[in-house]
Amino acid sequence: MAEQIYFFKKNIIDIDNTEVTMTITDATATNNGQDFIDYVRNRKNDSAWITTGSNDAANTQIDIDWITGRDVKDIILVKHNWKNYTIQYYDEGTASYTDFNPAISVTNSTQETSHFEFASVETSMLRIIITGTQTANADKELYQLIVTEKILTGQLAGWPIIKNPIHSTNKRKTKMLSGKTNIAESLGFFSCDLSVASWKIDNDLDIVENIYFRREGFLVWLCGGDETQFSTERIGYRKEDIYLMRPSNDYEPEFRQGQYQQGVVINIKLEESIN
Amino acid sequence: MSVIRVYLKPFNENDEYVTDWIDVTKDVEVNSLGSITREIENNEYDVGVLKYNQIKLTLRNTDGRYSEAGLVDSIFKIRRNKTQVKFTWDIQPFPLHCGVVEAGECYLLDDEVIIFEGYLSDLSFTTNIQDQKANFSVLGFESVFKETEFPFASAGNGDTIEELLKIALNQSNITQLLTYDDANINVDLDITVDDVSSLENKTVQEVLDFLLLLSNSTLIIQDRTIYVRSLDENPTPDPAYYFYGQASLGGAENIMSIEDIRTGINRTFNLWTWKDTDLAARENTSIDMNGVRKKEVDFQGITNNTNRQAILDNLRDEWGNAKQEFILTTPMKYDNLSLKFFDQVSIDYPPIFYEFDSNPLALYDLAIYDQAYYPLSQWALVIDPNERFKIMGIEMNIKDFTIDYRLRKV
Numbered sequence A: 001m002a003e004q005i006y007f008f009k010k011n012i013i014d015i016d017n018t019e020v021t022m023t024i025t026d027a028t029a030t031n032n033g034q035d036f037i038d039y040v041r042n043r044k045n046d047s048a049w050i051t052t053g054s055n056d057a058a059n060t061q062i063d064i065d066w067i068t069g070r071d072v073k074d075i076i077l078v079k080h081n082w083k084n085y086t087i088q089y090y091d092e093g094t095a096s097y098t099d100f101n102p103a104i105s106v107t108n109s110t111q112e113t114s115h116f117e118f119a120s121v122e123t124s125m126l127r128i129i130i131t132g133t134q135t136a137n138a139d140k141e142l143y144q145l146i147v148t149e150k151i152l153t154g155q156l157a158g159w160p161i162i163k164n165p166i167h168s169t170n171k172r173k174t175k176m177l178s179g180k181t182n183i184a185e186s187l188g189f190f191s192c193d194l195s196v197a198s199w200k201i202d203n204d205l206d207i208v209e210n211i212y213f214r215r216e217g218f219l220v221w222l223c224g225g226d227e228t229q230f231s232t233e234r235i236g237y238r239k240e241d242i243y244l245m246r247p248s249n250d251y252e253p254e255f256r257q258g259q260y261q262q263g264v265v266i267n268i269k270l271e272e273s274i275n
Numbered sequence B: 001m002s003v004i005r006v007y008l009k010p011f012n013e014n015d016e017y018v019t020d021w022i023d024v025t026k027d028v029e030v031n032s033l034g035s036i037t038r039e040i041e042n043n044e045y046d047v048g049v050l051k052y053n054q055i056k057l058t059l060r061n062t063d064g065r066y067s068e069a070g071l072v073d074s075i076f077k078i079r080r081n082k083t084q085v086k087f088t089w090d091i092q093p094f095p096l097h098c099g100v101v102e103a104g105e106c107y108l109l110d111d112e113v114i115i116f117e118g119y120l121s122d123l124s125f126t127t128n129i130q131d132q133k134a135n136f137s138v139l140g141f142e143s144v145f146k147e148t149e150f151p152f153a154s155a156g157n158g159d160t161i162e163e164l165l166k167i168a169l170n171q172s173n174i175t176q177l178l179t180y181d182d183a184n185i186n187v188d189l190d191i192t193v194d195d196v197s198s199l200e201n202k203t204v205q206e207v208l209d210f211l212l213l214l215s216n217s218t219l220i221i222q223d224r225t226i227y228v229r230s231l232d233e234n235p236t237p238d239p240a241y242y243f244y245g246q247a248s249l250g251g252a253e254n255i256m257s258i259e260d261i262r263t264g265i266n267r268t269f270n271l272w273t274w275k276d277t278d279l280a281a282r283e284n285t286s287i288d289m290n291g292v293r294k295k296e297v298d299f300q301g302i303t304n305n306t307n308r309q310a311i312l313d314n315l316r317d318e319w320g321n322a323k324q325e326f327i328l329t330t331p332m333k334y335d336n337l338s339l340k341f342f343d344q345v346s347i348d349y350p351p352i353f354y355e356f357d358s359n360p361l362a363l364y365d366l367a368i369y370d371q372a373y374y375p376l377s378q379w380a381l382v383i384d385p386n387e388r389f390k391i392m393g394i395e396m397n398i399k400d401f402t403i404d405y406r407l408r409k410v
Helices: A034-041 A202-213 B141-145 B161-169 B204-214 B284-290 B305-319
Strands: A006-009 A021-025 A060-080 A082-091 A096-106 A114-133 A141-148 A150-155 A161-168 A172-175 A181-184 A189-199 A218-221 A242-247 A264-272 B003-009 B035-040 B050-052 B055-060 B084-090 B113-127 B133-140 B217-222 B225-230 B241-244 B257-262 B271-274 B280-282 B294-297 B325-331 B344-348 B352-354 B376-378 B389-397 B402-409
Touching (some): A060 A082, A060 A150, A189 A202, A202 A264, B113 B141, B141 B217, B161 B204, B161 B225, B294 B305
Antiparallel strands (some): A006 A150, A060 A114, A060 A141, A082 A114, A096 A114, A161 A189, A172 A181, A189 A264, A218 A242, A242 A264, B035 B050, B035 B389, B113 B133, B271 B280, B325 B402, B389 B402
């Protein structure tokens, strides 16, 4: 079923949060990936945490601690190979790990990217236990772990046009003596515009105003978790494409044709951001 | 989101500085503010007094608050020259009050920090009646060294370099603006000066230029306190700050650019001589690699050849080999505003790897030959995070809120 665009707050365990510790426990693996577990929070999908020599019986456990209690309502696992797993949070009241509501206890999953929504909890720790991979006894891998909550209602009710989607590599061109071009490129960033000719949905406009004035990056999920709604699976619209972005233009809420009872003309220019 | 504020501290009727700072931010023409630069004097030789740029400051003077002393509405009572100035930076545009803040919602709770302090110079003051603006130059406090004479009468033959530095710096003209403490004066090589006659009729600035060079030391003004310290140091295991490049996997990207990358040969001197003597100190490996780059010391106040040779050897050890230098630009934040001169930083700028044919980047010890693919890569610049670079210059661009650090490899 088609899904609208999601907006989430910045990942609680983002790489620039220096208070986060992540601990792997795996009795079987020859390398449990502890040295690079931080890759799952570095915003990049070209690096990952992976074990060596693990198997399904190892019950690989990942403990995440970010010290300060924060509200959590959403968890996203980006590009994984887990078949059976549970995720719990630490409840200060009971001093124990507790299920979310609804509980995250997955079996027979074939998903590569998974999004879990649950009743908000305030916590500072998570525990993930992986009891099986989609290929039996394969090494576990995970590209990104996002612990967050939606911005207000989080998901738009409307359907803005996604205009000017650009995957820029910041090309700089110079000419050689032969006339051929030398192109120097950087790692790149993503940008796009969200455009609505007449927007009247209050919840959506509240989200728009929040992202303009929150003065911090936020996560944008263009496919909303459903990449099949597009005729073809392209970069930027895949389930794994979740970008930390900020608006690069100013908020201009002009009523369409100047008529107050019309909707507001909105054109949000979003750019992938470092903060 | 962040804001710059400007404060003045003029003299009162008794020619003493008033107690409280006066906030003049609302009268500041923001376009008049440029960059604030502090760096070790670095013409060809990196030893000397810390230099501040002159900052142009333009104030709206419609109500005459900044007119010359003695006029009715002027805040300046006795004189305007030498009025203290400070610039501060605050990440929040509003003052903070007691209350409740939700974790993760408020950007940062912190006070404004001082990014520059100095004093007004009437030497270049201008104004005109059309726009009624007061145009000032704001000089860094080190400018007082140029305006203060070395107290030659207090010096004597046989004083060491460190003793002469203390005599030069511990004067009321300097200490009314800056904090001085003998304990903060520590040169690298402390040599006896046999003949101080060449220091007569010199400014403190001129004397500092001699003595800091000879002792392989530098002078820094930090938090309005004078420090003299050695240039010689080793890499530290715990850097003061970490910078991460665009392809770094270990931290959030905070390098905007790296420019003016040099090998450091421009500041390499591998043959040191003493004028009118046959004394010399050579760094032969550097000479073989880079050719002779000669520097001559000309100071007749030291006549003992053993001491002269010790100075030449020390300078050769410091400057004999090339050390990479470049300018690193980063967004201005509280944690990097606290960085000081000679703080050592780590820079993680790995090769930029690209997935080959949509295959994930291979990791050694995990990838399997004949299955995984080597990535495509960009190798134009690679900096190992285990190396250390020390800060030799700081330039704050207060319009873009970025900082340029001039770095030199340790």
